[in-house]
Amino acid sequence: MNLNFRFAIVSDPHVGLPHTIENISSRFHLIEISIPALELVFERLAQENIDFLLLPGDLTHHGEPDNHAWLASRLARLPFPVYVIPGNHDIPVLKSDRQSIGWTEFGHYYQKSGYKNPESLYYTCETIPGVRLIALNSNIFDAQGNQLGRLDEAQLQWLEDVSIRAQADQELVLVMVHHNVVEHLPDQSNHAMGRRYMLDNAGELRQLLRTYGVQLVFTGHLHAQNIACDRGLYDITTGSLVGYPHPYRILEFKTDTGGKQTLQIASHRVESLPGWPDLPAQSRQLMADRSDRFMMRLLSVPPLSLPPSLCEEFAPFLRYFWADIACGDAWCDFPQLPLPVREYFQRFSSTDGNGKRMIKDNNITLQIQHPVAI
Secondary structure, X not given: OOOOEEEEEOEOOOEOOHHXXXXXXXXXXXXXXHHHHHHHHHHHHOOOXXXXXXXXXOOEOOOOHHHHHHHHHHHHOOOOOEEEOOOOOOOOOOOOOOOOOOHHHHHHHOOOOOOOOOOOOOXXXXXXXOEEEEEOXXXXXXXXXXXXXXXXXXXXXXXXXXXXHHHHOOOEEEEEOOOEOOOOOOOOOOOOOOHHHEOOOHHHHHHHHHHOOOOEEEEOOOOOOEEEEEOOEEEEEOOEOOOOOOEEEEEEEEEOOOOOEEEEEEEEEOOOEOOEOOHHHHHHHHXXXXXXXXXXXXXXXXXXXXXXXXXXXXXXXHOOHHHHHHHOOOOOOOOOOOHHHHHHHXXXXXXXXXXXXXXXXXXXXEEEOOOOEO
């Protein structure tokens, strides 16, 4: 099929109206800029002639009704279609409480942003002729009311049924889900700090998607610019709009005269806002200034498992580590550290697997293999 279209991704905007924002000095992301940053991006996207916009979760600061209501109303006024899914911050509790909406309420806020059936937290729709979006919900609760990042069995069966129909109709399928499906960090699925960003049953989902030829998955949650690939399945995760480097993406799917198809990915940033004349530099420094507790824990858990004295000694050298990961295309080398620790952090660098640096997380053109539809 001769497909040519443009779309955008804005992830983890964490919308917070002023009266809903609590003051937590240790957090990395700047909830206070969420609305002006989003308004600036909407203004830019209105000039970009995009066909649709994807928001892969963490739409609100902590699931507050006022924040959901504001965002839903704002999205409905945009000059292009918008499709959303919930993140863990959007439905943090099974039943509504004084702060957050409940699990069953989310779809009712976003009936104009994908949820034509508000009773279901996953859906599918045709964004343009020949392109099918499958929007998944990766937030469920166990019997004790604990939130999990997982697809339930009913959703997996529904996904397979939709995929079979899309294959028969020769549609290009785009999948959107909040939790990561392919690892973006070393051994992310097993790491004490990294696994919370992975879908619990990511392997099962990857296998299902590969069975039906799906190649493109769009995720959030990690607050980092990263593109990972596992046997032909791309997981394109986009950093948080309220965290360094304050990114959003514009993507263009092209079919040339010979039938070759590509996805061109371009990343952009919010560079300044009122009160934040050099937003990326200011937020990068803020992230570094607040990194001590994060780095102490990363050094203390397996595989490094360093004692507290060494964690305290090494953490200052790593102040900008997560900021560099969040920015994408990271090159991580800390010659001040002992060789085993230095080699561990080198694994986070963006390389081709043979140690050669790659620039792939922010701006890249992906070759889409035939058949492009599942």
